Amino acid sequence: MLCLTPHCSPPSVPQAEVQAEVQAEVQAEVQAEIQAEVQAEVQAEVQAEVQAEIQAEVQAEIQAEVQAEVQAEVQAEVQAEIQAEVQAEIQAEVQAEVQAEIQAEVQAEVQAEVQAEVQAEVQAEVQAEIPAGSKEGQRRV
Secondary structure (H helix, E strand, C coil), X not given: CCCCCCCCCCCCCCHHHHHHHHHHHHHXXXXXXXXXXXXXXXXXXXXXXXXXXXXXXXXXXXXXXXXXXXXXXXXXXXXXXXXXXXXXXXXXXXXXXXXXXXXXXXXXXXXXXXXXXXXXXXXXXXXXXXXXXXXXXXXXC
């Protein structure tokens, strides 16, 4: 039966129960929101750190490879240049030495031949000019 008089009070839900339910809902919402924000921040921070580390590692590897490649190329070029210079210097030295030796040999041979020829000719001429019976002819011979 329903009570319609002012003395009757509507059936009431205990206030403690309402307060507990409200508090539980608020706490659940707050906790869910906090958890979502924390998770989003953590995920963003982790992703940023991972990306930064990967980028740094990739950059370091690329830089190391490029540096190694450049160093190898430069070393090869320098080595080739030095080798060419040294080879040219040695070739010039050896060529100069050989040329000097050959020139000295040829000059000595030619000088000896010319001297022998000239001496023979002069001796023959001088001998031809001196009469066979003279004192000079006997002394020279």
